[in-house]
Amino acid sequence: MDKEQLLSLLQPEIEQINQAMAAEFATIKSARLAEVVDHGIFNGGKRIRPLLTVLIARLVAFTRMPEGIADEEELSPPPDLYHLAMVFEFLHGASLLHDDVIDHADTRRGKKTANQVWDASTAILAGDYLHTRAMTLAGLVGGERCLALIGEATSAMIDAEFLQAQNVADTNLSEENYFAVLRGKTGALIGAACEVGACFAGADKEQRAAIRTFGDALGLAFQVVDDLLDYLGDEDSTGKAIGNDFAEGKMTLPLIYAIKEGPADKGKILTDLLAGQAPERQARIREVTTIIDEAGGFSYARQGADTLIAAALEALEAFKDCETKDTLQALAHYVLSRNK
Amino acid sequence: MDKEQLLSLLQPEIEQINQAMAAEFATIKSARLAEVVDHGIFNGGKRIRPLLTVLIARLVAFTRMPEGIADEEELSPPPDLYHLAMVFEFLHGASLLHDDVIDHADTRRGKKTANQVWDASTAILAGDYLHTRAMTLAGLVGGERCLALIGEATSAMIDAEFLQAQNVADTNLSEENYFAVLRGKTGALIGAACEVGACFAGADKEQRAAIRTFGDALGLAFQVVDDLLDYLGDEDSTGKAIGNDFAEGKMTLPLIYAIKEGPADKGKILTDLLAGQAPERQARIREVTTIIDEAGGFSYARQGADTLIAAALEALEAFKDCETKDTLQALAHYVLSRNK
Numbered sequence: 213m214d215k216e217q218l219l220s221l222l223q224p225e226i227e228q229i230n231q232a233m234a235a236e237f238a239t240i241k242s243a244r245l246a247e248v249v250d251h252g253i254f255n256g257g258k259r260i261r262p263l264l265t266v267l268i269a270r271l272v273a274f275t276r277m278p279e280g281i282a283d284e285e286e287l288s289p290p291p292d293l294y295h296l297a298m299v300f301e302f303l304h305g306a307s308l309l310h311d312d313v314i315d316h317a318d319t320r321r322g323k324k325t326a327n328q329v330w331d332a333s334t335a336i337l338a339g340d341y342l343h344t345r346a347m348t349l350a351g352l353v354g355g356e357r358c359l360a361l362i363g364e365a366t367s368a369m370i371d372a373e374f375l376q377a378q379n380v381a382d383t384n385l386s387e388e389n390y391f392a393v394l395r396g397k398t399g400a401l402i403g404a405a406c407e408v409g410a411c412f413a414g415a416d417k418e419q420r421a422a423i424r425t426f427g428d429a430l431g432l433a434f435q436v437v438d439d440l441l442d443y444l445g446d447e448d449s450t451g452k453a454i455g456n457d458f459a460e461g462k463m464t465l466p467l468i469y470a471i472k473e474g475p476a477d478k479g480k481i482l483t484d485l486l487a488g489q490a491p492e493r494q495a496r497i498r499e500v501t502t503i504i505d506e507a508g509g510f511s512y513a514r515q516g517a518d519t520l521i522a523a524a525l526e527a528l529e530a531f532k533d534c535e536t537k538d539t540l541q542a543l544a545h546y547v548l549s550r551n552k
Numbered sequence: 553m554d555k556e557q558l559l560s561l562l563q564p565e566i567e568q569i570n571q572a573m574a575a576e577f578a579t580i581k582s583a584r585l586a587e588v589v590d591h592g593i594f595n596g597g598k599r600i601r602p603l604l605t606v607l608i609a610r611l612v613a614f615t616r617m618p619e620g621i622a623d624e625e626e627l628s629p630p631p632d633l634y635h636l637a638m639v640f641e642f643l644h645g646a647s648l649l650h651d652d653v654i655d656h657a658d659t660r661r662g663k664k665t666a667n668q669v670w671d672a673s674t675a676i677l678a679g680d681y682l683h684t685r686a687m688t689l690a691g692l693v694g695g696e697r698c699l700a701l702i703g704e705a706t707s708a709m710i711d712a713e714f715l716q717a718q719n720v721a722d723t724n725l726s727e728e729n730y731f732a733v734l735r736g737k738t739g740a741l742i743g744a745a746c747e748v749g750a751c752f753a754g755a756d757k758e759q760r761a762a763i764r765t766f767g768d769a770l771g772l773a774f775q776v777v778d779d780l781l782d783y784l785g786d787e788d789s790t791g792k793a794i795g796n797d798f799a800e801g802k803m804t805l806p807l808i809y810a811i812k813e814g815p816a817d818k819g820k821i822l823t824d825l826l827a828g829q830a831p832e833r834q835a836r837i838r839e840v841t842t843i844i845d846e847a848g849g850f851s852y853a854r855q856g857a858d859t860l861i862a863a864a865l866e867a868l869e870a871f872k873d874c875e876t877k878d879t880l881q882a883l884a885h886y887v888l889s890r891n892k
Contacts, residue, residue, distance in 0.1 A: 242714035310680060314673040333654040336676060340650060340683065341710045347687030348703025356692055359699070363688025370681045374582035 213542040215549070221539055222263060229262045230254070232294040233301065236345065248326055248338040253305045256321045260434075260543075261300035261405040267540050268409030268423055269293055275532045276414060296353045296412060300405040302346035303366060309339035321552075350408075358408045365404035372396020381461035383471055383483045390468055394435045395428070402431030419530065426527040433520035434547050439464035440513055441551070443501050449552040455497035459490050465516060466509035474507025521548055553882040555889070561879055562603060569602045570594070572634040573641065576685065588666055588678040593645045596661045600774075601640035601745040603883070608749030608763055609633055610876045611868075616754060636693045636752060640745040642686035643706060649679035661892075690748075698748045705744035712736020721801035721826045723811055730808055734775045735768070742771030759870065766867040773860035774887050779804035780853055781891070783841050789892040795837035799830050805856060806849035814847025861888050 213221075233253060240246040270289060311317070312325040313332045319325060326335040347366075351359035376393045379385050406427030410420050442457040443466060457464050471479045481503060485493050493500070504510060524544050531537055553561075573593060580586040610629060651657070652665040653672045659665060666675040687706075691699035716733045719725050746767030750760050782797040783806060797804050811819045822843060825833050833840070844850060864884050871877055 241711045242718070244718065245711060245714045306680075310676050314676060332672075336650050336654060337710050337713055339680075340646075341707060343680065343683055344687065344703060344706040344710065347684065347691075348699060348707075351687075351691035351699040352696055352703075356695075359688060359691040363684060363692075366684040367681060367688075370677050370684065371581045371585060373677055374585045378582070378584065 213538060215546060218539065218542045218546055222543075225263055225266050226259050228294045229259055229266070229298055229301065232291075232298045236295075236298070236349075240341075244330075244334075245338060245341060248330060248334055249305070249342055251329065252309050252326055252335075252338055252342065253301060255323055257301065257304070259301060261304055261402060262294075262297035263543070264402065264405045264427070264430075264540075265297035265300060265409035265412075266293060267536055267543070268406045268426075269413040270536045271528075271531050271534070271540060272410050272413035272415045272419055272423070274534050274536060275419070292353050293409075293412060295349060296358065296408065297405075299346045299350045299354070299362065300401065300408075302342040302349075303362070303401060306339040306342035306346065307369065309335045309342070313339075354408055354412060357411050361404045361407055361411070365400040368396040368400040372400070376462070379463055381486045382463060383486055385463040385468055387465065387468060390463060390465055391432065394432050398435040398438070399428055399431030402434060403427035406430070422527045422530040426524045429520045429524035429527070430544055430547060433517045433524065433544075436465055436513055436517040436520065437547060437550065440466065440510060440517070443504065444510065446551060455494060455500070458485075458497060458500055459494040461486055461490070461493070465513040466504050468509075469512045470504040470507035470509035473512075474503065474509070478503045478507060517548055521545070553878060555886060558879065558882045558886060561875075562883075565603055565606050566599050568634045569599055569606070569638055569641065572631075572638045576635075576638070576689075580681075584670075584674075585678060585681060588670060588674055589645070589682055591669065592649050592666055592675075592678055592682065593641060595663055597641065597644070599641060600883075601644055601742060602634075602637035604742065604745045604767070604770075604880075605637035605640060605749035605752075606633055607876055607880050607883070608746045608766075609753040611871050611874070611880060612750050612753035612755045612759055612763070614874050614876060615759070615872045632693050633749075633752060635689060636698065636748065637745075639686045639690045639694075639702065640741065640748075642682040642689075643702070643741060646679040646682035646686065647709065649675045649682070653679075694748055694752060697751050701744045701747050701751070705740040708736040708740040712740070716802070719803055722803055723823045723826055725803040725808055727805065727808060730803060730805055731772065734772050738775040738778070739768055739771030742774060743767035746770070762867045762870040766864045769860045769864035769867070770884055770887060773857045773864065773884075776805055776853055776857040776860065777887060777890065780806065780850060780857070783844065784850065786891060795834060795840070798825075798837060798840055799834040801826055801830070801833070805853040806844050808849075809852045810844040810847035810849035813852075814843065814849070818843045818847060857888055861885070 237246055237250055237253075240249070266289065273289070308320065309326055312320060313327050313335050316327075317325050318328050326338060343366075347359070347362065350362045354362075372393050372395070375389075375396065379389065379393065403424060404427070406423050407420060410423040415423065439457065442464070443454060445454055447454055458467065467482065471482050482500065485496065485500065521544050525541060528537060528540060577586055577590055577593075580589070606629065613629070648660065649666055652660060653667050653675050656667075657665050658668050666678060683706075687699070687702070690702045694702075712733050712735070715729075715736065719729065719733065743764060744767070746763050747760060750763040755763060779797065782804070783794060785794055787794055798807065807822065811822050822840065825836060825840065861884050865881060868877060868880060
């Protein structure tokens, strides 16, 4: 399945998710607030998290059907599923709104950020609104188990932000520590999006464990690719300047590997830059990219992402073959090949 | 019951609430995050919201006991109640952390704000953490009905912030509109703290309605008194500079009344100042306070608060007489007489 086929298969699901979100926004009293959350959410996002919830719920439901029923088409998901799925887009949107305030970011995906269009206060409050609605819907639609999963993931995300801040420019950072931050930052929410879908469809213990493995591995791979794109991405596609992570002193996998495994003289250039000032790091980003590349940092990270996706795909083997499974496999491959 | 007696009666409950919060903070992994939320929560707050949850739950439980059991002492609240009650302190703390970032506030209750001790990012994330934990605990301890009440109150708070921003320096603002903002900003959370306590103790429909009336009226009175203290408070007690609201162009009840009902020439001074710049408003705060006072704005607002408290006390008549009821009555009187 190529990328175009995948996107056209996903389009109807994305429409349903967008409709559920638009209906929810219609309940907001303040016109300004409605405008801001709309800007924060309908900004070209790929809806990966809610799609995972929907697809996993379908896969689990199909696998749990009695043997006689072989046609997956007979299984139309309850409308509630889209309301539960959108919780993950709300949480993601809330964290982007706050992240952009924290990073003083001007643009995201080529569009002005909410803190630029309006101001920081507006973006903070709109993020709080999405957060509150997300948690409320999580509990009311998904029940206590879903709320607990989502609550854990969200608090892990924040704990990981603090851990990451603590790791800035720590040139001795271990891979283990790097993955601990990733697991909290992105992995936790992607993992929860998958597990909540499984819970909602009545997964048994083994099925939940398989889905957790799938979600964790996919979430980590997603973030490793993000860290690669930060160095190697096309600025027009990603809508972000390259080299941001290095400028901020963020210790990501390609950099950690290059310092630890590359030639010592080149490693010293990197550690000296990390001990220095951000503008100097920004100015020398091309040289840095070459050093990391020659030390094998990018191919190492790429291999790491490949291994994670292989683990994710293996976990799916516990489920019946069907179109939804094909789609999830294609989505996992897409995570590896995406360019934005 | 005087203030000292009230506080000594409440102290053991406050201890239990503080213990529940400290136990919750012990689960945080990042030492920095733990430090920040501790700073945000253990900052001399009066714990009014969680106390209301606990006291209302006791009052309802006592009222619902069979006639034979007359001794309220036999009724010890389940430990869960304190975990549910602390949700309101978390939500309050989260909103203060974010408000201080939004207002660029340096101090609160005479102590440096988190955005001053650390930075805005840290305060935003710590607020998000409290918010997430609050919503999760609300659902897991209180169940769906409590989560729904708390979710509604929190989103109403944010909607009201936007409404308030829209009303700044609107010299034609109606009292109705003023109360709509209050209802969202403070009333909603205080009302929810009361109603959640009632739900938790198994209140029937009439009892819930009575508690809702009590909570709404108390919450509004609390905020009217806050608005009075902003003009008339003692800076040493409140820990806040007086005249902030007027400097920011916030249309509160004393000001609305003075413009509408006071002499036209004095009203023009106020509206001209509101159309002008903040530093000018700040510089002339003594003159403004005299104008509002002579127009009867403060006594009008004070009467409004008295009427609200009378309505709150009347709503309590639906419940059995007991020590908890005395305490709630004293707490309602305290709201009127507080000076910080």
